[in-house]
Amino acid sequence: MSQPSVLRSAVVPAAGLGTRFLPTTKAVPKELLPVVDTPGVELIAAEAAEAGAQQLLIVTSPGKESVAGYFEAAPDLEKTLEARGKEALLEKVQRAPGLIEVKTVYQYEPKGLGHAVAQAEQALAEDEQAIAVLLPDDIVLPTGVLNRMIEVRAEKGGSVLCAFDIPKEEISPYGVFDVSDTGDPDVKQVHGMVEKPSAEEAPSTFAAAGRYVLDRAIFDALRRIEPGAGGELQLTDAVQLLIDEGHPVHIVVHRGGRHDLGNPGGYVRAFVDFALQHPDYGASLRTWLQERLEN
Numbered sequence: 001m002s003q004p005s006v007l008r009s010a011v012v013p014a015a016g017l018g019t020r021f022l023p024t025t026k027a028v029p030k031e032l033l034p035v036v037d038t039p040g041v042e043l044i045a046a047e048a049a050e051a052g053a054q055q056l057l058i059v060t061s062p063g064k065e066s067v068a069g070y071f072e073a074a075p076d077l078e079k080t081l082e083a084r085g086k087e088a089l090l091e092k093v094q095r096a097p098g099l100i101e102v103k104t105v106y107q108y109e110p111k112g113l114g115h116a117v118a119q120a121e122q123a124l125a126e127d128e129q130a131i132a133v134l135l136p137d138d139i140v141l142p143t144g145v146l147n148r149m150i151e152v153r154a155e156k157g158g159s160v161l162c163a164f165d166i167p168k169e170e171i172s173p174y175g176v177f178d179v180s181d182t183g184d185p186d187v188k189q190v191h192g193m194v195e196k197p198s199a200e201e202a203p204s205t206f207a208a209a210g211r212y213v214l215d216r217a218i219f220d221a222l223r224r225i226e227p228g229a230g231g232e233l234q235l236t237d238a239v240q241l242l243i244d245e246g247h248p249v250h251i252v253v254h255r256g257g258r259h260d261l262g263n264p265g266g267y268v269r270a271f272v273d274f275a276l277q278h279p280d281y282g283a284s285l286r287t288w289l290q291e292r293l294e295n
């Protein structure tokens, strides 16, 4: 059996239409929108590399090649920056290509997150028993939860998802887990999932976040589920099928922050949050924001 802690491939589904970011996404994939000066997808690649992944499988669609293209080296630009003595910029430009090996797989039609993840199977080696999936819209802070999820898979087998503990009155926009306790307060066994329940109907306060460590059995499950709402193949339906068939599924409850880069409102918050911590822009932004809010 391959070492469960050695998780080789991290899948980044990035073939969606990004309709909430129109009109920008007519021309620029939302995964390349900058958080201060760095595209969201670079933050995700860094997190995958930190968790020990060796390849990033970017699921893309025709016309969104620039997302994977961003990870290619830029030798002419590098030479120019070097000649001009711009060391700090050179380092920034070289960071993404040096993080992790990037491969592209295509999803030719946006038939849902489950369908996007299914496309990754063709790029896996035969002995890969599990994959990580990172939704590039979702910034989970601080990083490190994937490492904990990989450990939980090593202990308990099966698949491990990430959850946030959300106040009950704010739970209704989320996918919510039906769980039972394990010996660890931050690890729960999952029995089911309810999409967007009312606060009264929510089976717990644990809401799904965009990080998954999925057993390879997910691909077989994805072949067996029926399309749901909008003709889309839902990843959660495939996870539910695995649970129903007795496959162990757990969550790791992440006690930290989160940003949703997938809509302009969440994106603005993430941008401001990162900018406030930036050594060059943080102090003056804080002063300006305070003045702006007073007037």
Ligand code: UTP
Pocket: 013, 014, 015, 016, 017, 018, 019, 020, 021, 059, 107, 109, 110, 111, 112, 113, 115, 116, 135, 136, 137, 262
């Ligand atoms: P979202 O539903 O948040 O992204 O899917 P979207 O469809 O691009 O955005 P809107 O709703 O139109 O604004 C979550 C992630 O799954 C990917 C998206 O690219 C996003 O990263 N996805 C979604 C796919 O790769 N393929 C799909 O068919 C659907």
